[in-house]
Amino acid sequence: MTTLHTGPSDDTTTGRTDAFTLSYSEFDPGEEGLRETLTSTGNGYLCTRGAAEWEDADGVHYPGTYVHGLYNRATTMLGGVPVHNEDLVNLPNWLPLKLRIGGAEVLRLAEVEILEYSHRVDLRSALMTRQIRFRDREGRETELVSRRFASMASMHHAYMEWTITPLNWSGQAEVVSALDGRVTNDGVPRYRQLESDHLRPGSTVFPHPEVMALKVRTRQSEVNIGVAARTLVSTGGRKRDVPRSDFRMADYIQQTLHVELERDVPTTIEKSVALFTSRDPATGDTLLRASRSAARSRPFGAAYAHHRESWERLWQACDLHVFGDDEAQHLLRVHISHILQTCSHNTADLDAGVPARGINGxxxxxxxxxxxxxxxxxxxxxxxxxxxxxxxxxxxxxxxxxxxxxxxxxxxxxxxxxxxxxxxxxxxxxxxxxxxxxxxxxxxxxxxxxxxxxxxxxxxxxxxxxxxxxxxxxxxxxxxxxxxxxxxxxxxxxxxxxxxxxxxxxxxxxxxxxxxxxxxxxxxxxxxxxxxxxxxxxxxxxxxxxxxxxxxxxxxxxxxxxxxxxxxxxxxxxxxxxxxxxxxxxxxxxxxxxxxxxxxxxxxxxxxxxxxxxxxxxxxxxxxxxxxxxxxxxxxxxxxxxxxxxxxxxxxxxxxxxxxxxxxxxxxxxxxxHGSTLSYITHAGVLARFDPDSSWDRFKVALGSDVNDIQGGTTREGIHMGVMSGTVDLIQRFYAGMRVENGMLQIHPNLPRDIDGVSFNMTYLRSPLTVTVMQDSVTVHHRDGVIDSTPVHVCVAGQERMVAVGGEETFSLT
Structure with a gap:
């Protein structure tokens, strides 16, 4: 079951407590596909599903990485008729980190006894964390904490960190780090009769002892993709030099790191990845570009701090508050996080549109x-x-x-x-x-x-x-x-x-x-x-x-x-x-x-x-x-x-x-x-003017439609961008009643009785504003700090005023 943390929750990455967490407290194979979508890590350029990095694509798990706007066309013969389809391409899988203890088989969740399990995403920074404690067939107990993110500060980079702690044993372990170009588009069952092989093998190389790189090319659109990864080992914050075994094919490359582990001593494995395509400016040879970029990448901690600062600026511009309904508050933040994973400032320089299902499926x-x-x-x-x-x-x-x-x-x-x-x-x-x-x-x-x-x-x-x-x-x-x-x-x-x-x-x-x-x-x-x-x-x-x-x-x-x-x-x-x-x-x-x-x-x-x-x-x-x-x-x-x-x-x-x-x-x-969840958005919006309470009922259905997967399996194939964005729009445009008409910002609230009010940041005519709508009043605060800010003409329920730069106006609704 999904655990929606709407009260304080411990965030071990920052030591702070807040409600920005979507988490799952047990492993459920039947829901894993849905969870992989909802815990994706994206930055507006690339997005990776929240699949466990030690699992391959099968009926339960589906690793997938997508770059905004990268397509390939393929043809399938159905009954003698050519059927053409163009797909957002599933790119080489950069995730694989696999653990082998004492020469045993590679860790699979289905083959060990899970003693504790947590899978969560920090919405503040789209940081995905898995924490598992398991017992293998030899009785060895191990704790593994996995964290990863796609950098919002450096859009071609993604990072992963493992912390492995033997709990009742010491000994030899192997960590397999790989880049896999043998992937296909296989994430939607009803498409499986259609051609899904979009990548042509290119080349693989070890440009540095700690770096491996892979290059593939899309078959029809002829886009080159270069992916490189640097894998490091450290204990107690100090880098360790460990023996490495290399293996590569034309479309697959891996390093096996031989690591000596000590009981109760955490060892960290860090994987830094760079991904470039020939559609990107100032790139040249994608294999060389990715290799150099991965070799120069920041350590995980420094990269995460930089990444989180970028997310904090986004949340300052995009956060929205609902007073009186914790569940709605939480789900709106889930939605905002996913919107920004698909369309952020990193999207502004791309030649890309708005995929209806985001870029995580x-x-x-x-x-x-x-x-x-x-x-x-x-x-x-x-x-x-x-x-x-x-x-x-x-x-x-x-x-x-x-x-x-x-x-x-x-x-x-x-x-x-x-x-x-x-x-x-x-x-x-x-x-x-x-x-x-x-x-x-x-x-x-x-x-x-x-x-x-x-x-x-x-x-x-x-x-x-x-x-x-x-x-x-x-x-x-x-x-x-x-x-x-x-x-x-x-x-x-x-x-x-x-x-x-x-x-x-x-x-x-x-x-x-x-x-x-x-x-x-x-x-x-x-x-x-x-x-x-x-x-x-x-x-x-x-x-x-x-x-x-x-x-x-x-x-x-x-x-x-x-x-x-x-x-x-x-x-x-x-x-x-x-x-x-x-x-x-x-x-x-x-x-x-x-x-x-x-x-x-x-x-x-x-x-x-x-x-x-x-x-x-x-x-x-x-x-x-x-x-x-x-x-x-x-x-x-x-x-x-x-x-x-x-x-x-x-x-x-x-x-x-x-x-x-x-x-x-x-x-x-x-x-x-309401065969489309967009329909709940539309009906909630139009009902707000004359039946806000009934509107709120529709709104809540739309709000939970992806997290609860109300269409019975569709969310595992990708989020619904229109619904997620539409819920936020409903708050500002229908419940706050905000429109731009006659050269002014007009606000005519239609708050339902189930909430006390809403507040959100926005920009109007280059002026940063905070709008707070309560049951009995509206406050518009002009946040100073933009060079070309100007006073804003605001009309609230027929009351017209100018809000000065740095000023604030409160309008009574009683």
Missing amino acids: EAYRGHVFWDELFVFPFLTFRLPAVTRSLLMYRYRRQSEARVAAATAGYEGFMFPWQSGSLGTEQTQELHLNPMSGRWDIDLSHNQRHVSAAIFYNVWQYITLTEDTMFLEFRGAEMMLGIARFWSSIAHYSPERQRYEIHGVMGPDEYHEKYPGASEGGLRNNAYTNVFVAWICDIAAHLLDLLPAPQAGAVRARLELRDDEIERWKDMSRRMFVPFHDGIISQFEGYEDLDELDWNSYRAEYGNIQRLDRILKAEGDTPDRYKLAKQADAVMLFFLFSDDELRRVFTRLGYGFADDAAQRTIDYYDQRTS
Whole structure:
């Protein structure tokens, strides 16, 4: 079972006590995969799963190391049909440290008697620790403490330290330290019929008596990876020279260290690793670069102190407090730790997007979806340079988005639903249904709304940061190219005198087409059409925000025509939105579908989150029913305020009643299976305005979804970045009620009764702020210390004030 330390816990690495620990007190083979994900060690560049370093990949353990943005493409023949897949590559395993006592077999947990066991991660610094006391078959009792981290201060480095103490014996032991390039992508069972061998052997070398290095190359993308490790032995803080036996092959290299151990005397084994790829700047030969870097690396203690200082600065910017709910407080810190392991300041110089499942597992093949929509609100208020970098991932792939649009018969930029290395569409054409064992046709590439999300992300980044340089030289071009795509995919209906969009899917994902239809896609998905109306209004006036020379340059790069801008203006007033019974229809024709007998399916299957798999396994299809995997039309109320939506609907000539949000949300709440954990985020967010207590119930489900693995095994394949980021966003944007509108920071709290308040640090217009929202008051503190800080205009529940640099303002809510 998971032990969530929400009270004081002893941290033997620092002597301090706090609640920043996620720990497990016994070894459980059935949960080991989940724990490996949750105790990963990452720094925004690389991430390694929390697998025990003495274990190989098997049905229980799965070592995996991944570098942000490093992919390889492979082809599998299924029934004579070539199936192409691009994966975030599992890189050479740098972990192996294996213990052999008195010539016996190498230590395996399954082959010894475990007397004491602890497996924990310090969230303050993503330091993973295993502490075990075991008895082997010869009756020898040994204590082994293993610590490791991926350096946040030196992003190409990772460190491991063993402390071995014989408790009732003395004698000879061997420690095997290795680098293993014989790995494959084998972490997701449903992918195992597909090609998973992505690495080509390169070379191995011992450049120094204490250093070994390995080089491999990805088979298709031709990226060179160099990994080197230095292994040292010490006792009582003094380095020991020990005999070493070397062995190497083209894709595997090891040193065996022969160590004399003395009863009750701790001996330390330290392994320092450097990893470089040919995608990294100033690298050259990756084998040479890694070898030199490993040889020069700091000792474990000094490296950890440097690493921890970097994490402390991140926590100063990113920590968040919930008063009155210790469990929520703890889980939010688990989430923040994992967000920063995937996207930190080390990510800012990479050409990488936001993998939906982080970089500690292989689910979704490491692809970039629309989940960045849920991630950016956390990052932009704290690490805006990282958001900018992640947006540049999209900008650099505009040419592929343009080709994709043209190939489909459209103009502008049509970004893929699943993106990898090049920005081409990586969505599978076939998807394995684990319940039926069949490969079904996958039509989810029709989720064109990913391009709308990218437009939204760019606009939100510019609004929150006022980064005019990005708008002028990158953002405007991307936004207008996306608007051009929506203009070309829409067509004008003379009968309705409105614009329509056909052949797309909404976020729901259960509805891929109409029942019995031969072609994929739906007509007039409401989420898409309303979003496009909003996009077209902004795009039509975007050039007016730019200086004339830059506006002209953007026009020239896009070869933008005046008639396009006029069409955008018209679309912002004439998009068609379907309704039924006064409710926004998920798509045109939704009201004609059958109602599902929800009670019957719950009684038969229990967990019906993945109704699509259940129905297809029965020979049925979700296309026939009024249901949803996750929030679709409801997403509109998650992204936009009521005032903003009212402006859009009014401009379109539709009414927007005061209860429009609540009626629409209630309707779909009864028809949504929440097959994606993002759905709990969305519903918690939209409920916060008129039912904060019910919202908090949904929030708590989302908050525990990864730690508790509520989808029955998915977290072991990688964290859910959207959910983890979304929970933090819910605190700031929905419970604190914080938005940037009308040129000011607006706060309209919706705190649930279950908590006393929240507090968080953020940056707005380069000004560092601490916002504290309690049940009866809001305090905004302007933390001085930034050179170009300025006073901040704040509006709390209708009360407007300027918060001076270094000043503080308290607003009463009574």
